[in-house]
Amino acid sequence: MNRGLIDTKNKARWRFLLMLALFAIPCVLRYFTGEMNAQNTTVFAFSYKYGFISRGLMGTVWKVLDKILPFDLMNFDSIQMFSGIATIVFFIVLFAFYNTCLKLCEDKNYRRIEYLICFLSVFIFPMFVTLECFGRLDIYLMILTLICCILLVKDKWEWMIIPIVTICVIMHHGYVFMHLNIVLVLLFYKILMNAEKRKKYITIFAFTFIIASILFLYFEFFSHPEGEGIFDEIVSLSMALSMDGASYSESMVFHEILGLDIYDLEEMCHVMNRKETPFFMLFFCIYPIIGLHFLIKLFKGKTTVEKWAYFAVGVGSLTILPQVILKVDFGRYVFATFFYYITIVICLIVMKDKNVIKQLEDTIEVVKNKIPAAKLLIVYPMMFMPFLDVHISYISYRLYTLLGI
Amino acid sequence: MDKLYKKDIVFLLALVFFALASFSRFFDEKLHSHTALFPWMKEYDAVIVSTVVYFIIIFVLFVVCIACCREKYKSNIYYLVCFYSTFAFPMFLSADYFGCTDIYAWMLTWIGGILLVTKRFEWMLILISFCIALISPISVFSGVCIILAILIYRFFAKKENRYLGYSIASFVAACIGIMVAKMLGGFDLDAQQVLSLERFAVMVIFMSPYLYIAMKFFGNLVHKAESKQKWGIVCWIIGILPSSIVCIYLQDYARAFFHVFSYFILSVIIHIASGEEPVEEQLENVKEKIKEWSPIPILIIAIPFLFMTLWISGQQFLLTEIFVDN
Numbered sequence: 079m080n081r082g083l084i085d086t087k088n089k090a091r092w093r094f095l096l097m098l099a100l101f102a103i104p105c106v107l108r109y110f111t112g113e114m115n116a117q118n119t120t121v122f123a124f125s126y127k128y129g130f131i132s133r134g135l136m137g138t139v140w141k142v143l144d145k146i147l148p149f150d151l152m153n154f155d156s157i158q159m160f161s162g163i164a165t166i167v168f169f170i171v172l173f174a175f176y177n178t179c180l181k182l183c184e185d186k187n188y189r190r191i192e193y194l195i196c197f198l199s200v201f202i203f204p205m206f207v208t209l210e211c212f213g214r215l216d217i218y219l220m221i222l223t224l225i226c227c228i229l230l231v232k233d234k235w236e237w238m239i240i241p242i243v244t245i246c247v248i249m250h251h252g253y254v255f256m257h258l259n260i261v262l263v264l265l266f267y268k269i270l271m272n273a274e275k276r277k278k279y280i281t282i283f284a285f286t287f288i289i290a291s292i293l294f295l296y297f298e299f300f301s302h303p304e305g306e307g308i309f310d311e312i313v314s315l316s317m318a319l320s321m322d323g324a325s326y327s328e329s330m331v332f333h334e335i336l337g338l339d340i341y342d343l344e345e346m347c348h349v350m351n352r353k354e355t356p357f358f359m360l361f362f363c364i365y366p367i368i369g370l371h372f373l374i375k376l377f378k379g380k381t382t383v384e385k386w387a388y389f390a391v392g393v394g395s396l397t398i399l400p401q402v403i404l405k406v407d408f409g410r411y412v413f414a415t416f417f418y419y420i421t422i423v424i425c426l427i428v429m430k431d432k433n434v435i436k437q438l439e440d441t442i443e444v445v446k447n448k449i450p451a452a453k454l455l456i457v458y459p460m461m462f463m464p465f466l467d468v469h470i471s472y473i474s475y476r477l478y479t480l481l482g483i
Numbered sequence: 484m485d486k487l488y489k490k491d492i493v494f495l496l497a498l499v500f501f502a503l504a505s506f507s508r509f510f511d512e513k514l515h516s517h518t519a520l521f522p523w524m525k526e527y528d529a530v531i532v533s534t535v536v537y538f539i540i541i542f543v544l545f546v547v548c549i550a551c552c553r554e555k556y557k558s559n560i561y562y563l564v565c566f567y568s569t570f571a572f573p574m575f576l577s578a579d580y581f582g583c584t585d586i587y588a589w590m591l592t593w594i595g596g597i598l599l600v601t602k603r604f605e606w607m608l609i610l611i612s613f614c615i616a617l618i619s620p621i622s623v624f625s626g627v628c629i630i631l632a633i634l635i636y637r638f639f640a641k642k643e644n645r646y647l648g649y650s651i652a653s654f655v656a657a658c659i660g661i662m663v664a665k666m667l668g669g670f671d672l673d674a675q676q677v678l679s680l681e682r683f684a685v686m687v688i689f690m691s692p693y694l695y696i697a698m699k700f701f702g703n704l705v706h707k708a709e710s711k712q713k714w715g716i717v718c719w720i721i722g723i724l725p726s727s728i729v730c731i732y733l734q735d736y737a738r739a740f741f742h743v744f745s746y747f748i749l750s751v752i753i754h755i756a757s758g759e760e761p762v763e764e765q766l767e768n769v770k771e772k773i774k775e776w777s778p779i780p781i782l783i784i785a786i787p788f789l790f791m792t793l794w795i796s797g798q799q800f801l802l803t804e805i806f807v808d809n
Contacts (some may be wrong), residue, residue: 094778101782104689108789196779361504420599450494451561457785461504 091180094192095173098199105203109464110212112159116320117467118213120156120327123315124334128308132297132334136215137248154321158270161213165206168217172202175224179428182231187435188429190442194427197456198420204464205413211467215250216410222246223257227421230264231428236278239265240285247290251297254290255401256414261423262287263394267426270387277360309335339380347406347468350475353483355408358474362412364455366447369419376437384433391422410463416459490754491549492781494561498545498568502538505572509791513578519668520584520618530582534575537586541571544593547754550601556763559770560755562784567748574741585738588615588622589745594747595630600756605649608634612653616660617667624726625742627657629750632722639715640759683736689790690740692783702764712761719750744787777801 121448125137144151151157176195183191198432222242229235239261246253265283269276312335316326332338341348359366373392377385395418398411405411426434446452462471469475487495494604513574514527552560557800575586595611598604608630615626631650637647705716722745730739754762773780 090778097782101779101786104786104789192778196782200785269771361500447612448493449497450490451558452646454562454565454784457781457788458501460785460788461501461508473504473507477503477512480507480510480799 102203109204110207113209114213116325117327119319120316124157171221208464226261243296247293251294254294259394259397266390267387344406353478354474357477358470372441387462407467409470413465509576514582540590551756566784573791584619588619588626592626609652609656613656613660616657628722632719635718636715678736688786700769
């Protein structure tokens with residue numbers, strides 16, 4: 079290719095990424111409080127000192143670092159600092175993912191990828207800097223998921239997905255429902271659409287799926303036999319690591335250490351979720367409508383193999399459903415759903431899927447024709463971000479409280 | 484006035500949702516103490532009703548502007564209306580400015596805007612200027628200045644003497660309004676010092692791209708205008724000075740931001756809706772320049788989403804203050 083053209087493309091890419099970085103700065107400045115809730119500090123008190131327990135990886139790493147390094151890490155300030163570094167790493171990996179996608183996509187799709195990246199950024203930038211999500215395990219899972227996506231779109235080192243996913247599930251077995259869908263759906267897609275390397279992808283998919291399933295079952299049902307014996311020690315350590323030095327996440331310790339069913343403990347949160355969700359849907363219904371239009375049209379008139387691949391893309395986010403039914407962090411689940419669909423579409427475009435590209439063009443045309451100033455849909459979610467944890471968004475939460483429901 | 488088309492109605496309905504979202508995000512039910520000419524203006528129920536009327540009138544203004552705008556520039560006016568809404572919707576819902584008498588002044592200014600767009604009953608602008616000055620003296624520097632700037636621009640652009648007459652009469656009426664307010668004991672600028680100088684400085688840095696865009700816009704407008712028309716544009720630019728100087732002097736930085744943005748965006752909306760060709764063309768040029776310059780032009784409209792909350796109802800601990808304080 080002409081050297082001048084390559085330079086122009088590179089310049090455009092760096093300009094876009096710089097612009098995006100400039101957008102990230104105010105997002106972080108606005109929402110970063112430096113505070114961490116007990117949910118996110120308690121996890122650092124879990125470690126494999128107590129056996130191979132659920133969510134014990136981060137705490138174990140933390141304990142090892144505490145022994146190796148010459149200063150005391152068993153305090154809130156150190157955890158806060160570590161979470162800050164993890165957040166910076168997350169942004170670096172996110173931008174690396176963006177850079178990879180922009181580099182690999184075809185010229186004719188460049189603009190569309192830019193807009194999709196911008197749309198994804200509106201959700202991602204403010205999400206992990208709030209009190210609710212700063213330092214949450216999700217940020218480490220997101221880093222690793224994005225690395226998997228980079229490997230998949232680059233077609234390089236894809237075997238690494240198996241250990242990466244294993245680490246993710248060991249870190250937080252909820253990963254199986256939250257973000258594993260992206261990795262599995264992309265692998266499934268490659269199995270169907272890439273006949274040459276089918277065996278390789280079947281192997282990676284099978285190992286990933288089996289390991290994740292076994293680990294999930296173990297952590298959910300068999301990882302807390304000595305819970306009562308270690309309960310007091312974990313609680314006191316959690317309190318020492320918390321921001322106020324006196325709090326810990328009851329639900330997390332009860333569920334992960336004692337293995338108790340915490341549905342009743344979270345009953346109030348379930349009620350809040352039921353009240354808030356319709357209000358949120360009222361404001362956000364336009365996106366599921368556009369998404370459905372895109373998926374239904376994508377499904378029509380395709381070969382059987384393609385239909386299976388797009389069916390997997392369409393229903394992939396349903397893995398979040400068990401979380402929605404049993405758990406209460408609706409803000410995180412809504413984020414995971416948007417993250418799944420936008421990321422999958424970006425990856426498929428970068429992987430040069432002609433049907434997805436064509437359907438995206440058609441959907442954009444339909445949206446442009448039906449909705450005036452349609453580009454505003456890209457930035458509209460800024461009003462609702464950041465999504466919280468139990469509450470989806472400040473707006474929907476306020477609306478139902480203002481109405482006294 | 485032309486009729487509204489289906490897509491206009493869809494747009495306005497979407498804007499209603501946006502207003503509702505702003506309401507639930509920024510309204511926190513608290514009413515602080517504000518000075519007011521009439522005691523009823525301080526009553527909670529009256530403030531609620533006025534805020535609802537504020538929203539109704541701004542929607543009427545938008546309906547009129549969209550209906551009157553030429554088809555070719557419809558998409559521009561959609562984006563401008565959205566841009567203005569990001570400032571105007573949350574401003575008087577946030578606790579610091581909820582219940583301020585500015586709200587009445589802005590309602591009157593928008594009614595003035597409707598008269599200017601429809602070019603009917605323009606003599607009523609004199610009465611409106613008087614009422615603005617009487618109810619909210621600080622708004623003389625914002626609302627009345629917008630009306631005066633547009634009238635003077637029209638005088639130079641259209642060479643119709645009645646606009647000069649209206650502007651002189653409006654100015655005199657505003658002065659009389661201030662004097663009457665002072666006599667009645669309602670002369671109070673009601674400054675809300677909610678934004679520190681440090682945060683103001685940070686905000687100015689963040690908002691500097693808009694300054695650049697404004698400079699480009701007005702620079703080209705002046706450059707392309709005929710000699711007499713140039714004076715109209717210069718007056719239009721100068722019209723922002725009283726409001727910014729007064730607000731900065733009073734250290735009411737949040738209000739200063741709101742006034743500056745409102746002044747420019749609202750006056751451009753009114754000019755576009757009135758079919759002022761030089762403004763329409765220049766806006767189109769600036770739009771193209773933004774597209775060339777920024778890979779994500781839509782962010783230009785969206786960034787105030789973040790900043791409105793930062794200046795006005797940002798209750799949280801801010802990194803900006805860590806930097807500045809340390």
